[in-house]
Structures are given as C-alpha cells and as structure tokens.
Amino acid sequence: MDLGLKGKVAVVTGGSVGIGLAVAEGLAAEGVQLVLCARNEARVVEAARAIAAQYGVKAVGVAADVAQAGGVDALLERTAEAFDGADILINNAGTGSNETIQDAPDDKWQYYWDLHTMAAVRLSRGLVPGMKRRGGGVILNNASICAKQPLGYEPIYNVTKAALMMFSKCLSNEVIKDNIRVNCINPGLVLTPDWKKTARELTASTGGDWQGYLDDIARKNAPIGRFASPEELAKFMVFLCSPCASYCVGSTFYVDGGWLNGLA
Ligand SMILES: NC(=O)c1ccc[n+]([C@@H]2O[C@H](COP(=O)([O-])OP(=O)(O)OC[C@H]3O[C@@H](n4cnc5c(N)ncnc54)[C@H](OP(=O)(O)O)[C@@H]3O)[C@@H](O)[C@H]2O)c1
Numbered sequence: 001m002d003l004g005l006k007g008k009v010a011v012v013t014g015g016s017v018g019i020g021l022a023v024a025e026g027l028a029a030e031g032v033q034l035v036l037c038a039r040n041e042a043r044v045v046e047a048a049r050a051i052a053a054q055y056g057v058k059a060v061g062v063a064a065d066v067a068q069a070g071g072v073d074a075l076l077e078r079t080a081e082a083f084d085g086a087d088i089l090i091n092n093a094g095t096g097s098n099e100t101i102q103d104a105p106d107d108k109w110q111y112y113w114d115l116h117t118m119a120a121v122r123l124s125r126g127l128v129p130g131m132k133r134r135g136g137g138v139i140l141n142n143a144s145i146c147a148k149q150p151l152g153y154e155p156i157y158n159v160t161k162a163a164l165m166m167f168s169k170c171l172s173n174e175v176i177k178d179n180i181r182v183n184c185i186n187p188g189l190v191l192t193p194d195w196k197k198t199a200r201e202l203t204a205s206t207g208g209d210w211q212g213y214l215d216d217i218a219r220k221n222a223p224i225g226r227f228a229s230p231e232e233l234a235k236f237m238v239f240l241c242s243p244c245a246s247y248c249v250g251s252t253f254y255v256d257g258g259w260l261n262g263l264a
Pocket of ligand 1: 013016037038040043065066067095096142187192
C-alpha cells in the first residue's frame with residue numbers, strides 16, 4: 001500500500017536504536033528522507049548511513065542532546081541546512097526513571113521535564129513555521145501507557161509523559177488550522193535492545209534466563225501475553241504520519257496489547 005509519503009522529510013529524535021530506528025526505517029521504506037538525532041554520534045551517523053544505503057533516501061545523522069535548548073537548536077540548524085525544514089516530526093527520545101517522590105531531587109525532575117516535554121515544545125516551535133510554508137505537516141509524540149496508567153517505580157517518567165500527552169492535545173488545537181496534525185502514541189511493552197540488555201543483566205546471577213524474565217513481565221501485564229516488536233509499533237506510527245490518517249487529530253493512541261486497565 002502506498003501511504004503517499006514519498007519525498008517528505010521527517011525528523012526523528014532518538015532515531016538511532018529501538019522504536020525511533022524502527023519508525024525511521026518504516027518511513028524510509030515509504031520514500032521519506034530523514035534527519036535522525038541521538039547523543040551518541042557514531043551510532044546515529046551509522047544508522048543514517050545504513051538507512052540511506054538500504055532504502056535509497058537521503059538520511060542525515062545528527063548528534064544532539066534534545067534535553068538541552070542548545071541541542072535542539074543544533075538539530076534545527078542541521079535540519080534547515082539539509083532539507084530547509086521538515087514535514088514530519090517524531091518526538092521519540094526518552095527513557096525510564098527509578099525513584100520515589102520523597103527522595104528525588106529537583107534536578108532529576110528538571111532533566112526528565114526537559115527530555116520528555118520541553119524537547120517536544122522546542123522542536124515543534126522550531127519546525128512548525130516550515131511546516132506551514134510546506135502546506136502542512138504531522139507531529140507525533142511518543143509518550144507511554146505510563147502517561148495514563150503509572151508504574152510505581154518511576155513517578156517522574158509517569159508525570160513527564162503525562163505532560164507530553166497533554167502538550168500534544170494543546171498543540172493539536174493550535175496548529176490544525178495550518179493543516180498540521182498532532183497526535184500522541186502510548187505504547188505498552190516494546191522489545192528494544194535496551195529491554196534485552198536489562199533482562200540479561202538482571203538474570204545474570206540467577207541462571208541467565210532473560211527470555212523467561214521478559215515473558216513473565218509480558219504475561220503479568222499485557223493481556224496479549226507478549227512484547228510488541230519495534231516494527232509492529234512503527235507500522236502504526238508511519239500510518240499516522242501519512243495522509244491515510246488525515247482525520248486523526250489531537251488523539252492519543254494506545255498500542256499496548258490490551259495493558260491499559262480501563263477505557264482510554
Ligand atoms: N520500549 C518500550 O517498552 C517503551 C514503552 C513505552 C514508551 N516508550 C518510549 O518510547 C521512546 C523510545 O523508547 P525506546 O525503548 O526505543 O528507547 P531506547 O531503545 O533506549 O532508545 C532511545 C533513543 O533515544 C536517544 N536519546 C536518549 N536520550 C536522548 C537525548 N537526551 N537526546 C537525544 N537523543 C536521546 C537514544 O540515543 P543516545 O543514547 O545516543 O542519545 C536512542 O536513540 C521513549 O520515549 C520511551 O519512553 C518505550
């Protein structure tokens with residue numbers, strides 16, 4: 001199915017591995033040109049090179065920390081140099097936390113606020129004018145099921161992802177008049193290399209059954225009884241970026257194997 005995305009330009013934060021990389025590959029398969037961003041320069045440049053070689057699209061890897069205003073500025077600058085703006089923005093960079101509210105210091109709250117929320121605010125502010133010039137665009141924010149259904153060990157993650165979900169709604173109302181569609185994705189369990197690494201570490205001293213450890217997490221949480229693959233989630237995200245999803249505006253979509261315990 002041709003999704004009508006050929007020739008568009010997408011900026012994907014956290015595009016060097018995991019969900020961001022899968023989305024970048026899914027977009028490239030539709031003929032989308034890419035700016036991938038992550039902090040580790042070697043990894044993001046290699047990801048862009050490999051995608052360009054495999055799919056025959058222009059892809060640029062940019063080393064930048066989107067949790068810092070200066071990092072966002074650098075990413076915007078490189079995007080302007082390479083493509084003179086973008087049609088699609090995927091705010092995906094993010095990571096889990098582990099703390100209690102009683103013990104976590106202010107600077108930890110600030111870091112996750114900057115990474116999960118301000119990066120999306122700053123990048124949207126920077127790219128929306130170009131999207132308007134291009135006649136429209138798509139912004140997709142990758143939050144988490146935890147934005148709605150908190151996990152006990154990571155209150156800072158839960159709170160800052162909930163803020164990203166609300167930001168999506170507010171921005172959507174502001175820019176739909178310019179033909180820019182903003183939506184939010186709340187994934188459940190997605191089996192990235194980082195999940196496997198953590199599982200290997202946690203089971204190393206007890207026999208190393210990391211697959212069993214992950215299966216157990218999936219069975220306990222998601223009614224579907226397994227993790228999603230990054231590609232499974234990416235297919236839905238690529239669809240949302242496309243004109244095939246032209247009436248999807250200001251929504252949050254759960255891709256969670258049934259984990260959300262109630263109605264969205
Ligand atoms: N995997 C899941 O089960 C799951 C579930 C729900 C939601 N999510 C959300 O989905 C998003 C992607 O998750 P993932 O599991 O694919 O993560 P991942 O495999 O750990 O990849 C994270 C990506 O973000 C980049 N990144 C991290 N901090 C950054 C920063 N400050 N500036 C720029 N890039 C940064 C990383 O590269 P560098 O380290 O080189 O910067 C990497 O490319 C996250 O927002 C996460 O919260 C994931």
